[in-house]
Amino acid sequence: MKVSKLWLDKFFDAPLPNAEALSDALTFHAFEIDGVDKVGEDEVLDVKITANRGHDCLSHRGIAKELSAILKLPFTHDPFVASKTVASLAAGQQGDVREATVSVALDTPLCKRYIAANIKGVKVGPSPKWLQERLEAIGQRPINNVVDATNFVMFNTGQPLHAFDAGKLTSVDGKYSIEVRAAKNGEKMLALDGKEYELKDSMLVIADANEVIGLAGVKGGMPSGITTDTVDIIVESANFDGVTTRKTAAALKLRTDASSRFEQVISPEMCAHGISGMIELMQRPDMNMGGEVVSVVDIYPQPQQQTYVSVTVEQVNKILGTKLTGADIADVFQRLGFPYKEQSDIFEVQPPAERLDLTIPEDLVEEVGRIIGYDKIAPVELPAFATQPEINAGFYTAEKVREELMSQGYSEVVTSVFAETGERTVLNKVDGVKPYLRTSLISGLNDAVKKNIPNKDLLGIKEIKLFEIGTVWKDGKEMMMVGIVTEKQAAVEEPLEMHAPSAAPTQYENLPLSETQQYKPFSKYPYIVRDVAVWVPNDTQANEVEDSIQKEAGELCKKISLFDRFQKADKTSLAFRLIFQSFDKTLEDSEANTAMEKVYVALKAKGFEIR
Amino acid sequence: MKSELTPENKGEMRGHMHPISSLIREANKIFSDMGFAFASGPLVESEWYNFDSLNVPKDHPARDMQDTFFMKDEPETVLRTHTSPVQVRYMEEQLKKGIQPPYRVIVPGKVFRNEATDMTHEAEFFQIEGLAVGEDITLAHLKGTLERFFKELFKGVNVEVRFRPSFFPFTEPSVEVDMRLMGETAPEKLRGKWIEMMGAGMVHPNVIKNAGLDPQKYRGFAFGMGLDRLAIVRWAIDDIRLMHSADLRFINQF
Numbered sequence: 001m002k003v004s005k006l007w008l009d010k011f012f013d014a015p016l017p018n019a020e021a022l023s024d025a026l027t028f029h030a031f032e033i034d035g036v037d038k039v040g041e042d043e044v045l046d047v048k049i050t051a052n053r054g055h056d057c058l059s060h061r062g063i064a065k066e067l068s069a070i071l072k073l074p075f076t077h078d079p080f081v082a083s084k085t086v087a088s089l090a091a092g093q094q095g096d097v098r099e100a101t102v103s104v105a106l107d108t109p110l111c112k113r114y115i116a117a118n119i120k121g122v123k124v125g126p127s128p129k130w131l132q133e134r135l136e137a138i139g140q141r142p143i144n145n146v147v148d149a150t151n152f153v154m155f156n157t158g159q160p161l162h163a164f165d166a167g168k169l170t171s172v173d174g175k176y177s178i179e180v181r182a183a184k185n186g187e188k189m190l191a192l193d194g195k196e197y198e199l200k201d202s203m204l205v206i207a208d209a210n211e212v213i214g215l216a217g218v219k220g221g222m223p224s225g226i227t228t229d230t231v232d233i234i235v236e237s238a239n240f241d242g243v244t245t246r247k248t249a250a251a252l253k254l255r256t257d258a259s260s261r262f263e264q265v266i267s268p269e270m271c272a273h274g275i276s277g278m279i280e281l282m283q284r285p286d287m288n289m290g291g292e293v294v295s296v297v298d299i300y301p302q303p304q305q306q307t308y309v310s311v312t313v314e315q316v317n318k319i320l321g322t323k324l325t326g327a328d329i330a331d332v333f334q335r336l337g338f339p340y341k342e343q344s345d346i347f348e349v350q351p352p353a354e355r356l357d358l359t360i361p362e363d364l365v366e367e368v369g370r371i372i373g374y375d376k377i378a379p380v381e382l383p384a385f386a387t388q389p390e391i392n393a394g395f396y397t398a399e400k401v402r403e404e405l406m407s408q409g410y411s412e413v414v415t416s417v418f419a420e421t422g423e424r425t426v427l428n429k430v431d432g433v434k435p436y437l438r439t440s441l442i443s444g445l446n447d448a449v450k451k452n453i454p455n456k457d458l459l460g461i462k463e464i465k466l467f468e469i470g471t472v473w474k475d476g477k478e479m480m481m482v483g484i485v486t487e488k489q490a491a492v493e494e495p496l497e498m499h500a501p502s503a504a505p506t507q508y509e510n511l512p513l514s515e516t517q518q519y520k521p522f523s524k525y526p527y528i529v530r531d532v533a534v535w536v537p538n539d540t541q542a543n544e545v546e547d548s549i550q551k552e553a554g555e556l557c558k559k560i561s562l563f564d565r566f567q568k569a570d571k572t573s574l575a576f577r578l579i580f581q582s583f584d585k586t587l588e589d590s591e592a593n594t595a596m597e598k599v600y601v602a603l604k605a606k607g608f609e610i611r
Numbered sequence: 612m613k614s615e616l617t618p619e620n621k622g623e624m625r626g627h628m629h630p631i632s633s634l635i636r637e638a639n640k641i642f643s644d645m646g647f648a649f650a651s652g653p654l655v656e657s658e659w660y661n662f663d664s665l666n667v668p669k670d671h672p673a674r675d676m677q678d679t680f681f682m683k684d685e686p687e688t689v690l691r692t693h694t695s696p697v698q699v700r701y702m703e704e705q706l707k708k709g710i711q712p713p714y715r716v717i718v719p720g721k722v723f724r725n726e727a728t729d730m731t732h733e734a735e736f737f738q739i740e741g742l743a744v745g746e747d748i749t750l751a752h753l754k755g756t757l758e759r760f761f762k763e764l765f766k767g768v769n770v771e772v773r774f775r776p777s778f779f780p781f782t783e784p785s786v787e788v789d790m791r792l793m794g795e796t797a798p799e800k801l802r803g804k805w806i807e808m809m810g811a812g813m814v815h816p817n818v819i820k821n822a823g824l825d826p827q828k829y830r831g832f833a834f835g836m837g838l839d840r841l842a843i844v845r846w847a848i849d850d851i852r853l854m855h856s857a858d859l860r861f862i863n864q865f
Contacts, residue, residue, distance in 0.1 A: 516846060
């Protein structure tokens with residue numbers, strides 16, 4: 001989620017440290033940071049909210065609260081604390097209770113709460129500059145003061161809002177009736193993005209007396225969208241089921257900022273903060289919105305209950321491997337703003353309503369660990385294990401077979417388990433090709449040989465010999481096979497089990513490891529082979545000749561190998577193979593020829609006869 | 612470049628081991644010395660072991676079609692997306708044999724993700740899982756164990772391990788593990804740089820419970836590290852797809 005530094009500043013009495021410091025604080029105590037961008041005067045952090053914190057941290061308020069705990073800065077301007085109760089919002093401007101102008105019916109348990117505020121006489125126009133800047137900083141396009149206000153509240157508190165043009169809704173005697181219900185199969189809605197969506201009964205909709213006006217938690221309908229002609233509005237601050245919202249958004253390929261919040265599951269308590277934030281914002285003079293709140297309806301059949309989670313000092317230390325005191329732990333809970341009771345080293349914590357992730361003692365241990373900082377945990381080696389680890393027969397056998405085949409000159413390949421044919425099939429292979437699980441290693445090995453033959457000279461090997469130890473799915477079983485293949489002999493395979501030792505091994509053998517320090521990338525371009533054979537005196541070393549060749553052959557010569565040698569009376573014939581290859585292009589014959597000419601000249605100069 | 616085929620050693624040459632096999636061999640040696648046994652499990656796995664038993668809820672986005680290969684005509688069966696299912700399988704097997712914790716086990720093996728392949732992504736790749744369960748296992752032990760593993764793997768080079776907060780359904784607390792090689796003897800390309808190596812944490816009590824153990828009594832740490840990624844870091848390999856390429860221009864370098 002994109003988070004604006006200037007926006008975050010507003011939760012505190014003094015400006016926060018710079019974005020780099022914020023980035024570090026979040027990285028080591030809360031979330032990864034995908035990047036920091038400068039946007040005008042502002043700095044914007046891209047915060048990767050983990051799946052367990054989508055409940056409370058997909059908002060500036062959530063991130064600010066984290067920073068308050070991490071940096072020990074008093075969280076002085078918490079919009080949740082400042083929120084007015086729904087009852088007081090509904091009381092109207094003179095404090096008199098009016099007759100509600102909206103009725104709401106929840107025909108589904110998938111909507112836990114629905115607040116509708118009917119506001120009359122608004123003036124739709126551009127938002128003030130500060131609001132436009134905040135939204136633009138996080139990649140949002142300002143639209144008008146009403147829509148921008150709903151968006152601001154969502155990015156501020158995490159509670160999505162939606163504003164309907166009340167003038168476009170069906171009303172009877174000045175009263176609106178709103179219903180949250182399952183869509184009917186085939187029901188259609190023209191959404192704010194200008195597209196018409198066909199709905200299914202697994203989806204949740206908002207409807208007025210007449211038709212569908214919104215796709216719950218995902219997108220509003222076009223006909224009731226806010227325009228410059230809008231005068232009366234109904235603002236929705238509701239709570240929709242996470243799974244339903246996610247599935248709907250996925251099915252319609254319509255993932256929105258609202259749906260991505262609801263799909264994380266958010267607390268219905270936040271609805272009140274959302275509507276309160278909206279009304280407070282619209283009453284700011286610089287919004288130029290005007291408007292009178294005529295009624296606020298809150299349908300909340302089963303209010304969220306306060307939960308309690310307990311953890312002991314001992315639990316914290318036994319899980320983290322620390323020696324923290326009760327005071328250390330109390331400090332963390334205070335910084336996080338968790339109400340708690342402490343009694344004989346037991347902390348009973350009341351998680352804030354929006355912290356739906358805190359349900360077991362271990363969750364609180366994580367809070368302590370991360371706020372204190374995992375750098376405070378000193379590494380400790382495990383105590384010695386009482387018994388010798390058991391020997392895994394399959395691995396032991398694989399290692400024995402691997403060594404045996406390598407000693408015979410076979411090199412190990414790993415090929416894909418996906419095949420053209422097989423007994424078992426993958427349902428959803430992304431590329432659609434090779435959807436079967438292989439029944440054999442053979443075709444993979446045969447392909448591997450073919451692929452390597454053209455590179456023999458480059459590799460400097462006489463014969464391609466390969467093996468694979470891998471899983472196949474055959475005769476209803478998943479089993480390990482070992483297969484071998486050479487250039488001359490088509491692939492054969494047998495169950496690895498056939499090579500199992502007759503007596504149970506008591507320990508693994510100490511086998512050699514790769515001693516390679518670093519891999520060297522190879523060229524993807526074709527190479528050119530040139531041979532040169534020379535007569536040399538019998539006492540001439542092959543290395544000496546090779547050095548002369550290497551000096552002249554130039555950088556394009558990737559490999560020189562002696563491939564033949566024979567003696568005839570007083571002279572010896574040495575035949576070398578040169579491989580020319582470029583990293584940047586396909587070489588021309590002429591380039592290899594030029595290099596070879598230089599080699600011939602140098603060899604002749606040494607008095608060697610070119611054969 | 613010197614010729615490999617000098618007349619003196621024209622005999623049968625030893626073949627080359629796949630770098631992943633070499634890493635598994637080495638990891639097994641290091642962890643075996645710390646008391647970890649080697650375990651394995653099926654690649655075609657039930658949703659129970661791959662997800663539910665690991666505290667991944669039914670509606671978790673990770674279970675969506677785009678991330679997981681599901682088997683056709685085999686309900687609730689997937690190609691395992693990580694080596695973690697063997698955590699529960701191993702604990703169950705031990706209990707069946709009447710063996711109570713402590714347990715220490717590593718699980719190297721192939722895993723699958725349903726994604727498009729590129730230089731850093733493969734649909735099939737290798738992971739190594741680690742699990743230590745007992746009455747007194749702590750997050751500090753996880754740090755100590757991983758530090759020793761990297762120290763031995765990078766041959767006595769100064770290794771630092773750091774944790775960052777993270778989230779996985781099967782661990783609580785969850786951490787992301789970074790490693791840094793320090794000092795003159797560290798490979799120049801890696802020296803002084805923090806490298807993200809794996810996800811880890813303390814085994815979630817629900818996982819301990821699902822394996823048939825009492826989470827009030829037993830705790831554990833677990834980690835899951837990409838072996839392809841480890842090989843890439845270790846040998847500066849530039850393309851993960853080389854692992855399954857069967858290309859000797861790659862394999863013969865090891």
